[in-house]
Amino acid sequence: MTRTRRRLLLVGLCGLGLATATALTLNALNSNLVFFLTPSQLASKAPPPGHTFRLGGLVAPGSVVHSEVDGKPLVRFAVTDGTATVKASFGGVLPDLFREGQGVVALGAMSPNGSFHATQVLAKHDETYMPKSVEEALKKKGLWNPNDGPPPPASTWNTLATKAPMKGG
Amino acid sequence: MDAISATPAVPGRSLFRLANPGRFMRLSGRVLPVLIALGLGFTAVGLVWGMFFSPADWQQGDAVRIMYVHVPAAWVSSAGYVGLAACSAISLIWRHPLADLAAVEIGPVGAGATAICLITGSLWGEPMWGTWWVWDARLTSVLVLFFLYLGHMALVRAFDEPERGYRAGAILALIGAVDLPIIKFSVDWWNTLHQPDTITVTGAPTMYVGMLWPLLFAALGFSFGFGAIVTARLRAAVMERRLRGLLLARAEESLAS
Amino acid sequence: MTNLPYIVASYAVTLVIAGGFSLGAWIRLKHARRQLAAVDPRGRWQ
Known part of the structure; x- marks a missing residue:
């Protein structure tokens, strides 16, 4: 050798x-x-109330309620992963991408009443990128509603021709 | 005195033919202008296209344009480390002097690419996610890559005897290579704030074609640019080494006479 | 454009770092070539 x-x-x-x-x-x-726990993981092994952790999932469609408590904004929403759902509340500034159907990662703790109280909410967007015109075309054809979940397979839209100008601004 | 020209050439193996500094200088001198032209050309087209002529994202708006610098920088920083690890393996196994020099020159450029990736990622995360930084598996493993580059840079320069620095740096670079699959698969293995990869080997890219083209141009441009900068530095390093050898030989001559 | 400061900052950072490395490599190459020519005028690498 x-x-x-x-x-x-x-x-x-x-x-x-x-x-x-x-x-x-x-x-x-x-x-x-694990950076965050999903609602199902929470259901099987929930941290004790007051223990800070991150909760991740999708904002449940139709769950967002904006209100004001003592002159401060308070938003109530639910976080779901399809199998389990957790109610949550947050009193701070939401990221621009926050909407129903969007992924979020919220830092906070469980309240004694069984809902999650967040001190920070981050938006977790998915890995799809498409122009507004394509999103609108999919919505118009009834192929996708962004509030309901992830878009259809990429091969059905990533070369889709739309009439709107492709030039950004 | 000149370690490069002292290496015996093994005929028929291009890797070893390159160990001859004259041959390397001739070949790289022809390749470098091509790399520079391709790097500048593809980068300019990709970035201008991405900045002004590609569509905005339906939910991220124009912030998606940060992708055209962030993603190519991320790819190049990982690919650069593959190059560093390959040079380290060649250096350890075959004691190839050019691989030692190449590893030293790749290090800082790779660290620069990783810095671009981290800074632009932070500038993208703040408006979109709502935070500059999180300690999730993807971001943390890329930060580890940055520190690996910095550690390699420090280690190869830490010894009086360069050979020992090359050995130590090569071992560090090879051990650090385990970070590469961790970076790649972190978004699939663990819950992360960072989204999974848009462009994969197995599936259709989940990106509109009008955004994909400028991204691919920018990625090609960054890759050629990385190659051009490393090649230029390597040429300079070979010349500096020859210069040291010549000066040393002259000093010994004058002492002997 | 939305989020313009972030976009401009990220392109600027990229160009400054990449430009810095390119300029550094160019200067180093020029310097090495000149020094080598001074020591070994008949060198083949110029």
Whole structure:
């Protein structure tokens, strides 16, 4: 065996060992690397009231109610992941992308009454990008309502021709 | 004295033919102008197209235009690290002197690309998500990539004897390569604020074609530009090394006489 | 354009960093070439 071959084998074996160790570590860490809990995860193992965590999911369609309490804005909404739904409230400034059907990640804690009180709400948008004209065309044809969930398969719209000018402004 | 020309050439293997500095300088001298032209051309077309002529997103509005700098920078920062890891493996296994120099020169440029990715991502996150930064798996693993680049830069310069710095840097770069699949799959493996990838190997891109084209142009431009900057730095490094060798030889000559 | 400050800032940051690296590489290359020519006028790399 030449010295080069030996070094090649050594680097290869070290790489293999490292990859295995990393894979095992990541696997063990899996549950702890969660940035947010979904409503279903919350239903099975809810943190105690007052314990701060992040709740993630979609804003349930038809759930958003804007109101004012003591002169301060308060928005009530529900976070859903399709199987479970959690009621939430928030008294701060919402991100521009906040709407029904949008993904959100909210930082806060459970109140004793079983609803989630958020101190920060972040918008989690999806990985689809389309011009307004395409969104409107899909809506007009009844193929997609953004409030109800994710858009139809990309291949059905990502080359869709619309009459509106494609020039942005 | 000159470690590069002292390396025995292995005939028929292009990798080793490049170890001859004269051959590398001739070849890279021809390639560099092409890389510069392609880098400037594709980047200019992609960014002007993305900034002024591509459609705004239906929900993000014009903020989506940040994508045309953020995504190419992210791709290039990961691809640059693949290059760094490849040079490190070649350096460790075959003791290829040009791979050592290439690794040293890729490091800072990769760190720059990662910095662009992190800063533009932050500038995109604030108006869209509502925050400059979150410690989710995608953002954190890219920050780790940035620190890996910085660590490599520091390590290869930390030794009096350059050879030891190259060895240590190569080992760090290879160990750090585990971060690359973590970056790629973080958005699929864990709950993250960052959205999953729009462009994947397996499925149709979930992006309108009028946005996809400028993105691909910008990505090509960034890649050629990255290659051009690294090639130029590598040419300079080879010349600087030859200069040191010549000066050292002259100093020894004058001492001997 | 919506969110114009953020868009302009991100393009500016990109161009400044990329331009800085390009300029740095160009200056370093020019410097190395000139020094090498001074030490070894018959060098083949100019």
